[in-house]
Amino acid sequence: MEIGLSTAAIQWFKDEVELKKGDKVRFYVKIYGSSPVQEGFSLAFTVDNEPIDMGVKTEKEGLTFFIEGSDLWFFNGHDLFVDYNKQVDELEFSYTLSGK
Template identity: 35%
Template sequence: MNLTVTEEAAKWYEEELDVTNKTSLRFYVRYGGVGGLQPGFSLGIKFEEPQEPLVQTEVGNITFFIEEDDEWYFADHSLQVELNEKWDEPDFQYDSE
């Protein structure tokens, strides 16, 4: 599994979440929401330090990561986070490996 966050998406997170110093942001699986990879679940975010990261990438001031215990959600897919320019918000793309 790979995790890619574009510079535009990372900048959006920095601005929206008022990130000014180095920090870590976890993508985690939550119950509910729409547009997720697995029915009935979606991705959430929270500031947290990695404990057992499955994947991580650093872009700008943020280390983005996914913990090993959320691996089931991705079912052999990689995650790419891009900025949707029309809606000015992050867009999650799931690519088969």
């Protein structure tokens, strides 16, 4: 499993969340909502500088983006890609089968 982020998404995190070099963002599972990979669950994020069991991570521009090992089930064999949609002014999560 991999985490990818567009340049626009990284800039959004810097501007809107005011992240600075060394900060860590954890993507985690919410029990409500919907996603293409899990019905009844969706994805959210928080700034979290104390990972418990980092399952997967990627580092971009001095920032670490990660998912705890206990949340990897949500992805069901998919990679995560995070983009920023300027038209609706929000992040978008997309999922592709790992290795594709």
